[in-house]
Amino acid sequence: MLHPLGRAEFRSALAPSGRYGRWILGLPTAVKIGHLVFSHAGILPEWAEKGLDGINSRVREDMRVDLYFPALPEGNVLIDPTGPLWTREYAWGKGPAEKRLVASLRLLRASAQIMGHTPTRGARITSRYGGRAVFIDTGIGRPNTGKVSALVVEGGVFYAVYPPRERRKLGPVPALPT
Numbered sequence: 001m002l003h004p005l006g007r008a009e010f011r012s013a014l015a016p017s018g019r020y021g022r023w024i025l026g027l028p029t030a031v032k033i034g035h036l037v038f039s040h041a042g043i044l045p046e047w048a049e050k051g052l053d054g055i056n057s058r059v060r061e062d063m064r065v066d067l068y069f070p071a072l073p074e075g076n077v078l079i080d081p082t083g084p085l086w087t088r089e090y091a092w093g094k095g096p097a098e099k100r101l102v103a104s105l106r107l108l109r110a111s112a113q114i115m116g117h118t119p120t121r122g123a124r125i126t127s128r129y130g131g132r133a134v135f136i137d138t139g140i141g142r143p144n145t146g147k148v149s150a151l152v153v154e155g156g157v158f159y160a161v162y163p164p165r166e167r168r169k170l171g172p173v174p175a176l177p178t
Helices: 007-013 019-025 051-063 098-110
Strands: 030-032 038-039 112-115 125-129 134-135 150-154 157-161 166-172
Touching: 007 030, 019 051, 030 051, 051 098, 098 112, 125 166
Parallel strands: 038 112, 112 134
Antiparallel strands: 030 038, 125 134, 150 157, 157 166
């Protein structure tokens, strides 16, 4: 079927002027709460240099195109593999990932980044690099393998919570990098 039922309505609702598109454009891509930065996929140093306001502005700007995903222009943050919506550098830990993470944290004046986007092994919230990177994508959208979960920060400690009763200590929230 070339045009499945509802496709045009779906695209219209997600367009920048559509009901959901307007709502999404009003949301930040990255936020900082205390000394913790939350983003979809992580913030590399080249993005951290822009600051959170710069990142959020750039994403909003690039989302204002009324093009379907495959037609987005090169350089658009929505398809940039190093951008805050797609990078997996910290999750996969290739190359100098830890040094780059610490550089990003310094630029953002943060102690840790909390990230989704890359499903974790075993559908468990995990941390790397001494708790400076916490990965919370437990595959909830995968009915047979995903897990409902939550990250709780309490008393300077990260906890992974899995309803109805499991609560696992991940470790202390790290200090700001020097």
